[in-house]
Structures are given as structure tokens and as C-alpha cells.
Amino acid sequence: MSAPATPLGKLYLVPTPLDFGAVPEGETPAALELLLPNETLQVAASLTHWIAENAKSARAFLKRVDAVQRLAAPLQAQQITELPRQAHKKGDHSPASAGDAQARALLSPALEGHAMGLVSEAGMPAIADPGSSVVRAAHALGIEVIPLTGPVSLMLALAASGLHGQDFAFVGYVPQDPRERGARLRDLESLALKTGQTQILIETPYRNTALLQALQQSLHPHTRLAVACGLGLPRQCTRSALVNEWKSRNLSSQLPLALPAVFLIGR
Template sequence: MAVDAAPVETWLPRETMSVASGLTHWITENAKSTRAFLKRVEVAVGIAAPVQGHHITELPRAAHKKGDHTPQADSDAQARELLAPALHGHDIGLVSEAGMPAIADPGSAVVRAAHAMGLRVVPLTGPVSLMLALAASGLNGQNFAFVGYVPQEATERGKRVRELEALALKTGQTQILIETPYRNTALLQALLQNLHPHTRLAVCCAMSLPHQVSRSALVSDWKRAQGLLSGLPLDAPAVFLLGR
């Protein structure tokens, strides 16, 4: 759940805020930002207890760095420990720094553990930049794949970009990529250098935020029309999509 200057009700549905307002136990990427989120929920709809009285437990650092989507004994055991309060009757909220937990963010191990422990799993809706970007791209939304990050090394990155392009052009499957904001410019340059002129490229920045920008055009147009790059906030979180 991204924290932004806009009121929380502008980007979270009322029902999601209502559920959040009743929780006092949380599993999160970052306790500080979760407290800030709770303060904003408190202003909007109220919360069940003062923020300092909430039980907020951070996911292990390994889940941040390497993800937890691949089942492993250690991560699944840790997730079970995090969910222990649920066995004593406490509902627990899973919060990510941005987007939605377990989708391009850690949290999968917690969800797996919840199912294994017989706990009810209820996903709550909110802004998910991957889907917002796909909707704004003009690319195929019936067949798509989120492929995460591409290699940082130039040769390997170029090779991977061309592989993804070949798949997209052959099958029609839109390929969705992300990068850390400080490497967004380098990724965009690599895409323009390695993609064919007739491939469509969309770049969607700061999705769900007031200054969001989405641009979609053929690579040949990206190279020719400087206006496509003008005002593109590449220092913000961005989603890159390519296809036909």
C-alpha cells in the first residue's frame, strides 16, 4: 500500500479501509510506513486501537531481497511463526510497501502458511500498478506475463530484452517489466536500443499517484518524438510493457 500525499480514500476502497480499521495485528515490509498508513486510516475511518498499541511484525530481510515466492522450509516456517496470533483469534493484515502483497512484492510465504494452517485468506482490493499500467498501455490484456527484473549487465540485459520481444511478437503475449527507480532511465535506454522499431513500448510511471504519466508508442516513435520522453517522471516507480 503506497503512502502518498493524497488522502487515503482517494486510492483505497472504503471496504478495504473498513477492514483495516478493525485490525490490530500486522505483517509488513516496513513497520514505520505501516504506522504512517494506520494514522491516515485513523483520520479517514478510525482504528480499533491507538497506533502504538498495534502489533506490527516485519517480514524477514531475505523476503525483501530475494522474495519468498519459492517454497522453502525456512521461509515457510518463519511465516507460520508470524501467523501465530491468528491461532489465538486475531485477524492479521498483510501489508506491502507499494502495490499488493505477494504480487511483485513479498508475502507469498505468509499466504502459503495461512492456507496450510487452515486460516481464511481474504485479499483486499487497492491500486496495483501492474494492472493499472496494462490497462493504460493499449497492449494485449488477454494474454500477458509479469517477468519482473531483467539483468543489470548490459550484454545480458540486451539478450533478455530480445528474448522477451521475440516471445511477445510470436505469441501476442504482453511482457511486463519493472526496475528500481534509479535504474529506470538505463532500462528505458536498453529497451530502445534492443527492441525492433515496430514493437510497441509502454512506460507507465507513478501509477495511482497524482502525477502519474502513461506513454505508449512504437519504438520508432519513441526514438523520433522527443515529446514522449518529455515530462516522463522516471525517478518514480515505473512499469514497462512491450508487445505488438
């Protein structure tokens, strides 16, 4: 009689605070129990096998978890494997790519019965961050996928924007070249005004000011523009107004644009 098969482990999608890399040097981050629900912290503390966007930031997150909920294994004993570098630069949502085979290999501990966590540097993994290939592979292998509760900057920004929250699209980054960027922003504006669909985009923090200037220069004066900066941080700030109001009221000066930001276009 053959031995029963080892039950598969589960894959937990573990959200992390939005403050990664955004807390000024010398300041202490907010206590984790103020940022994540207790159940999320309990599950994170119970895991010993991880797939991470960045191992260093994953360890920093686990160190903060340990201050609230004792880790099941010491930090040095945690098994943390990073997603391939190409997933960071080009994303990993290409079903026909070699990334799917790599993702399946990353899930080998779950096939051996270990529960696993998937984390990104900030927020919810696989949303505006790599990780979708791992989730897709888990479904293909019959591994249960469980998303845990935590912050998602795109949804927080949309809720705070006053823009259409029942029809929206996340479009990621726009081109850096000024002419291409202007053309792309006008295309997104046209779609938003024609259909009512809110367009959500992001940028690397050091280019936030340039993008906001381009938005004000490229969009129609009566298009609504919202910008949410530093979500989840003490300095968080959201402004939403027509483009002509952004200019006349100098709203840009009120935003901490050096912090991570989400930009929204609509009507």
C-alpha cells in the first residue's frame, strides 16, 4: 500500500507597509500593528519559506513582524528566495515566458508541504509589483492561494481621489521621453473623458515632479487630476482638482513629491 501524498502547502500573499524606503533617515517606522491587521501579522510570523521581490527588504519586514509576533524560526533561519531580476525590470506577467517555469521551481517548498509567503517591497505583491507568475504557477500546481489583508496604494489613492471608482484602469508607467510622454498622457485623458474610466499611473519618486508638470502641461484645463503622496505615512497628502485649479492654486507646492505617489486622471 503506497504512502499518502504529502498535503500541499498554501501560498499566502503577504502585504507589507507602504513606508519602505520612505521613512526619513533617523526616524523610527510606525509600529507594524498600526499598519497591518493582527491576522496578517500572525500568518506572516508563522511562515518560514518566502518568495520575495527583494530579500533585504523581506528581512527588514520580518524583523518588524518579530517585534510584534514571535517568528516561527529565527530571522537567520528563514528561507527567502528572490524573484528573478528580469521580473523586477520587465514584470513577470507573460504566460508564454520562461518565467512560469522559474515560478514553479520557486514553489517547490509548497509542493513538499510548507506554507509559503509572497512579498514585495511595499504593499500587495503582484499588484504594481512582480509576483503574478508565482500566483499563476501556484494555481497550475493546485496550491491554494490566500491573499491577506493590508494596504494597496492604488486603491487607497482611488478612494481618496473623488474620481470614478467603479470603472478604472491601472496603466503603470508612462514614457520618459517628453514627446512620447505627452502623447501617452493625452491618449489616457481622451479615454478617461470619453468613457469615464479613471486612469491610474505611477512614477519613480525622483521623477514625480517632472510627471506632475507634464500632466499639467498636457491635459485639458477641465480634466480632473488627483495625486496621492506618501500613503500610509504621517506626511501623506492627496489633492484632487481640475487641471486649471492645479495651476491657479499652485497645488503642487502642497505635496511631498519626494515620497511614492499615485496619479489619477478622470472626470
